[in-house]
Amino acid sequence: MTTDLVHDTTVLLKRSLRHILRSPDTIITTAVTPIAMLLLFVYVFGGAIDVGGANYVTYLLPGILLITVASGIAYTAFRLFTDVSGGIFERFQSMPITRSALLWSHVLTSVVANLTSLVLVVLVALVMGFRSGAGVLAWLAVLGIMVLFTLALTWLAVIPGLTAKSVDGVSGFSYPLIFLPFVSSAFVPTAGMPGPVRWFAEHQPVTSIVNTIRALYAEQPLGNDGWLALAWCVALLLVAYALAMRTYRTKVA
């Protein structure tokens, strides 16, 4: 059964990766908005934002990385929606293959596509002056956090991909996710926010994830944020996976 899942997922993964290779614009589009934000905040607002003397590009990059993933997963939902509405989903479901293989292929494709977009964003940040002395282990930790975060949001994206009635409905769900980093420590320190906003900012997942990545780049101790970020990512992933699978089972009843 497991080998069947691996075989079928591999075949279908090859298919979705081909989709990405043939429309590389989706990767570039995913990276364009975060890069524009990076430019806007560093060169327009950055001079007026006090982050305690730190290099603002370096300060901002972790939040921008999360925004990249949040906008990238909209394409995952869109690709899944296209399969469902075009009938090929039903073709696969009526074939003797492992039934969840199609979902897994989309999820893995999402990870590959998002990591590619993330690399583009990091390259632009390097040009803009982002510097880090972080070693291989710290970079691997950043990669691990980003993969977990991408997986969590991707499973979330599976839900509208399966259930949406129109293309607009598919992409709409990602907007709140894109804006979540604004109410966190991603753009400005939380200390200057009024009470309730500050409370929300300090207790939502983005802040701990951003702080962790920032600390990894700066070669600082992670403190509690590291565990908190990991817990958030794993918890989000489990909840999103369970919800997506439930939606899927209702769909294919």
Add this chain to the structure above:
Amino acid sequence: MTTPPPIIEIVGLTKSYADHEVLKGVDLTVRQGAIHALLGSNGAGKTTVVRTLSTLLKADSGTAVVHGHDVATAPHRVRESISLTGQFAAVDEVLTGRENLVLVAELRRLREPGVVADELLARFDLTEAGGRRAGTYSGGMRRRLDIAMSLIGNPPVLFLDEPTTGLDPQSRLEVWATIRELAGRGTTVLLTTQYLDEAEQLADRIAILHEGRIIADGTLAELKQLFPPAEVEYVEKQPSLEEIFLAIVGHDHDHHDTHAPAAPSNPAKDAR
């Protein structure tokens, strides 16, 4: 001549969506090697029957056995025995025609997917188009590719759900030729259609699904016998399948001449 054994047996199948009862107890037997048409108007439940048989939908009650396997208890076995060609050509538009075929061959774990793909391209007259993205194909070509994908692995039972809906007349003839060829090779075909001439042209047997039940099932000759004897005011003639259909479903419909040109615009009406 002996009657071939049944390959699809449906007994008392029911299915409701919320308050709407789509299937009210469908009974149908399809014999091996036949082209069996399931004829009915839009919304009669044809697609619901096909989706149930192809394990995409669970029935509320009743049983359906395909190729010896119950769709409810052994869906994976059923999927090994069937192929579904749905109402909309389910091809991957980004992949080329050949890649679509290779994809299905790999999923069905055939040993030489490339060889299988090339054979099918040749058989369906798609060799030249094989390297082009399926998104650039005409409706008829997409449908041929769709059916070719369904044939990979030679499943003994093929479900064709309105295979010619939305096709131009030329493409429709191409698809008809393909279906005839398939039946010639021994594949059992359950074909749903709302086109009466399609059933008349292709099917060995015709089942009429109306308001959730099969109300007639037989060869065209048998169905003709169900037609009420000609009444005095008509000149006796062979009934067309359309007339038989309308008579059996009790459609409140005038016996107009079916060969009249399709509703020419009425200038008097437009002028008001």
